[in-house]
Amino acid sequence: MLYGSLLAVLVFLLKWLQWKFLIVDNSIEIYIGLIAVFFTILGIWVATQLVKPKIETITETVIVKKEIYVPGPAAFSINQKELEKLNLSSREYEILQLLAKGYSNADLAGNLFLSLSTIKTHVSNLYFKMDVKSRTQAIEKAKRLNIIQ
Amino acid sequence: MLYGSLLAVLVFLLKWLQWKFLIVDNSIEIYIGLIAVFFTILGIWVATQLVKPKIETITETVIVKKEIYVPGPAAFSINQKELEKLNLSSREYEILQLLAKGYSNADLAGNLFLSLSTIKTHVSNLYFKMDVKSRTQAIEKAKRLNIIQ
DNA sequence: CAACCGCTCATACTTTAGTACCAAAATAGG
DNA sequence: CCTATTTTGGTACTAAAGTATGAGCGGTTG
Incomplete structure (x- = not known):
């Protein structure tokens, strides 16, 4: 469920990036570069999320939740x-x-x-x-x- | 050092993918999809590599600093x-x-x-x-x- | 129902694009 | 210096694009 909705958000983000950068310069390289960076960070985040429970069982410490802001669908209404x-x-x-x-x-x-x-x-x-x-x-x-x- | 050389490899891989898919079908979506998947996996791998030492030293230390290098958006020009x-x-x-x-x-x-x-x-x-x-x-x-x- | 709009198609026309073939300067490279 | 390439320009032609105008059909709306 969580990952499903996350994916939906990603699709929107992708689209948004697509519009945004086509307006500016059409530079597909920049676009791809950002995609790469973004998904690398995403991967790291996913991994940390997956690893956390492990640490939990060992140390029984506090879990810190991180909030990530994602732009809503209003961002790509320009076109x-x-x-x-x-x-x-x-x-x-x-x-x-x-x-x-x-x-x-x-x-x-x-x-x-x-x-x-x-x-x-x-x-x-x-x-x-x-x-x-x-x-x-x-x-x-x-x-x-x-x-x- | 290790991550540096890894990045070099990634750049070449990027280029290769670019040629490959532009020649074959020009389907930029597939290309981007692959980029996304690849870098997600990369991110997960990087994260697990970084987390490992944490588990080892967890009995002694509480705070571990993580340094993550992310490849900047390389603005390489036209094909x-x-x-x-x-x-x-x-x-x-x-x-x-x-x-x-x-x-x-x-x-x-x-x-x-x-x-x-x-x-x-x-x-x-x-x-x-x-x-x-x-x-x-x-x-x-x-x-x-x-x-x- | 009548007016309107989108979609369809037609004819007739003008303009622009594109092809074929040629040739002469200008320029760079061995 | 000679040669190959690029750049420039021409004529003559065909093909395609674009304009103008009219008209029939089907659905929607006031």
Whole structure:
């Protein structure tokens, strides 16, 4: 139970770190470095928690509980706000995500089982809502605002 | 000394993992997951190593100081090896970076004081070297291989 | 129910991107 | 100095992207 909830918190923390550092610099190395540091500390903490009972039985001393502050889920609501600002429809957002993967309009049409006309309409409306003039600008802005991965 | 050399090994392992997974599938989540698991285990190991002496001397001493060294977030830059593999000229690399910022060919021409023809030539050669067929693919691949920010 | 919105698709058009092939300076390296 | 590479630029073409406008369909909401 405890470890389960801990894991949930970690997932949130991971996500938060992800947003945070993508905004700043996209430097994946820093991100990975922090992950490494964090999980090392976590490992140490887990180990000490596991070892403690042993010491308890030997010395029968007092157990000290440590409180760790973890940021709540409010931390990664920033990108969501930006996303809501744009007021994209679900189809438009779906297409935006695929644009960032390098899909052409034809690719999108084939992948989503839509006509090229439909794709163009969606893409065009997407550009209007995002206030950009090309797919590369849309991708750049979307990544900068951190509304896509 | 021991921990120092261990860290060196870890750096190499990190690098190796990076190459390995970027080549295979680019799945950064798997990569991060492995990093997380590895460093958690490392942390546990470190902690157990540090705790051991405590149990030995527990009959005599009460307070034991633990010193833990954690690897700092090494801010190593872009994936130099992947970049060298592509064998891009400096102009091509320069243009690649600007492509990722959403520049059109005309923007590039104006910005670099070159003719549209020249830009097209560079861009086309860039695509050939990167084995892609469009600017969005080039951007996606460049970011995936971590050769641009 | 009527108005609205999102999704779909179409046609016609303009603009931009991308390819192919060529060639001449400029630059670096042996 | 000569050679290879890079950088620059051109023409001509095809392909793709993007714009504008209209329209039908289905669900939601006032």
